[in-house]
Amino acid sequence: MSTLEYTPHIEQSRQHYGPVPPGPVERRAKTKKRKLKLQNGTIDAGFEIPSKLVLPMAGAPREMQQLRYQAVTCDPDDFARKRYRLRQTTLKRTTELMVVITMYNEDEVLFTRTLYGVMKNISHLCSRKSSKTWGPDSWQKVVVCIIADGRQKVHPRVLDCLRVLGIYRGMRSMKSFVNGHAVHGHLFEYTTSFGLDPDLHFKYPDKGIVPTQIILLVKEHNAKKINSHRWALNAFADVLQPNVVVLLDVGTRPGPKSLYHLWKTFDMNSNVGGACGEIAVYKGRRWIGLLNPLVAAQNFEYKMSNILDKPTEAAFGYISVLPGAFSAYRYIALCNDKHGNGPLASYFKGEFVHGRDTDIFTSNMYLAEDRILCFELVARPNTAWLLRYVPGAIAETDVPDTLPEFILQRRRWLNGSFFAAVYALWHVGQVMRSGHTVGRKVMLGIEAFYNVINLVFAWFAIGNYFIFFVLLTSGVEDIPGIGGIKYFNNIIQAVYASLLVACFLFSMGNKPRGSKLKYSLTVWFFALLTMYMLVCAGLCAYRVLAAGGSMYGQMVLSLLATYGMYVASSVLAFDPWHIITCSLQYLLLSPAYVNVLNIYAFANLDDVRVLSLSPGTKGEDKKVQVDLGSVVQDTQANVEMDLLDADGLDDAYLEALGNLRNRKPVPVPERSRGDLDEAAKDYYANVRTNVLLFWVLSNGFLALCILSGGESSKALSTEASEGQTQRAYMVFVLAFVAITSIIRFAASTMYGLVTLFTG
Secondary structure: OOOOOOOOOOOHHHOOEOOOOOOOOOOOOOEEEEEEEOEOOEOEEEEEOOOOOOOEOOOOOHHHHEEEEEEEOOOHHHOOOOOOOOHHHHOOOOOOEEEEEEEOOOOHHHHHHHHHHHHHHHHHHHHOOOOOOOOOOHHHHEEEEEEEOOOOOOOHHHHHHHHHOOOOOOHHHOOOEEOOEEOOEEEEEEEEOOEEOOOOOEEOHHHOOOOEEEEEEEEOOOOHHHHHHHHHHHHHHHHHOOOEEEEEEOOEEEOOOHHHHHHHHHHHOOOEEEEEEEEEEOOOHHHHHHHOHHHHHHHHHHHHHHHHHHHHHHHHOOOOOOOOOEEEEEHHHHOOOOOOOOHHHHHHHHHOOOOOOOOHHHHHHHHHHHHHHHHHHHOOEOOOOEEEEEEEEEEEEOOOOOHHHHHHHHHHHHHHHHHHHHHHHHOHHHHHOEOOOHHHHHHHHHHHHHHHHHHHHHHOHHHHHHHHHHHHHHOOOOOOOOOOHHHHHHHHHHHHHHHHHHHHHHHOOOOHHHHHHHHHHHHHHHHHHHHHHHHHHHHHHHHHHHHOOHHHHHHHHHHHHHHHHHHHHHHHOOOOHHHHHHHHHHHHHHHHHHHHHHHHHHHOOOOOOOOOOOOOOOOOOOOOOOOOOEEOOOOOOEEEEEEEOHHHHHHHHHHHHHHHHHOOOOOOOOOOOOOOOHHHHHHHHHHHHHHHHHHHHHHHHHHHHHHOOOOHHHOOOOOOOOOHHHHHHHHHHHHHHHHHHHHHHHHHHHHHHHHHHHO
């Protein structure tokens, strides 16, 4: 079947479905007046779906024949208290799994990739025959909650996909005000019986698709992802009371069994409060995406993090971050206590911290609010919740494929993770007062000490990289037969220092999109310098080997402990391909990770959105939108609305099909910045300057102390009395790298074996 076309031959298993219309037609405004009775003072109505929609015919359940719409006029925290209802509770169904999909302005390919991946997972849950929880009708235990962050920000083609699936009706059924109350969100509920794959092909039950219960919330205002999570967890989950909540971003496609593997972790271990799987880079068909060095480097980074870092942290019981793009939580572990304190309360502070009275530490810390949630969950008083990594739960996600996108993404990650890590370490005593056993508290304490050391080395990363560049390039200067290399090294080292200065200048006020060429040239120059450094390192190793000095053994040990562990752990994980396809790209781009990203991050600590808006209007859209109109009830609590009639509804449906078939590009709104008042600007800029100054001076002082301790060319010599300071420092750093690599390898291997034998 071709994209969005209907084949006249109808297979026996598909005979109860109506045909997909053959092509687009121009929509005509065919409307009719309809009176709707308000429920609890707001619109709560059932709308018939288009007759052209592919769906089961006569005898189908009402949830597949009718789309339910509610105009939500309250804050998400008041959703249950205001007695809003959901179909799941009306039908008296229990919710075992709630899948939350958040989106902003992603296109139809990314959207269908995620939603179709979720549908395949629900099909797998229904195919399990020996499970006590899952079976043929277990789709009734899964609710998919799609939250669009801003009505005017949603990609038009995504709305076409939703309309084609029957989940969305259009703006004629929506209002900006009901009885004088502003509408905060437009809530649609529908159970669809078919899907759309990323190629926009219809997929029916004969292809394994089962009914899917979907809640769609189109927020009236753009208020960021954390606000979408507040709608999901404080509003809908409060009504549904699910056992496990899975968080997904549009563009992340879970594997066919990933949701089951995540859920199984909670089912087998009652003390697991949160879990995550492996987030893999979406490489495209036949891995064509790896031709982009930036994508390849990120693929290597993601793989090694999933093979070494995540299992190591899980072995201790605390994973510093469960990625918001693909993670799961036990709902009762998140819920606040009767006094309003708990993980969710701490998590959602991030929605309101960017005010003029908020300090820069808190503002940057909540750039990585998922890290705060993980810490508060493990450190919750009188509980012993643990976080787990599930290797079998794999989800592919899009990563930045251009340098400006990459720099902006990592700026938020680096600043958020740094300040969140400081917060967790500062409040480590909270972990010691939790309900964990003494043995577990000891392990968590060891992990905290391990994180302190890593944080210190991360702070001095830029200085250490420069020191090793100077030492390794200078180490070839006294090799016989290489004349004039000292003068060439002086030029090369000056170029390196100039690139660092240039990065500071680029980062102070210039945005990556406006300085793309400058950043690209800087990254390529750093890559060329890295190639030269690697050649010098090889020559130095050969010289030390020939001399038989102890320095050779230390260098070899460090290299084996680092890169050897990479290879060994990847082979043990039966996933070594990134070593072959991506390690060189990551190695050459490593100075960009250390220098370009860190400099931009620290130079833009003040780049946070400082908005002093009320909870209902927080975000970019400061003015209440009135374009949808308003309705006011009459004496019988009825309102009159001008809705599409049957023909108009079918015409709108045909138009959506045509839009998806033709794939005509549409303009996508850019995310704008909020305004800062002058006092906040001055405060944030001053703190940014202080932190940046301390970071630069501390790294510069380290480099000065090490490089001024003797001739750098003598640091790798086995006989020279000079260069003792450099040699001692190299031994210290190499030993640290070796020890941490061994710890990561041992802990990840142990966790892998435990997972293998215990499930």
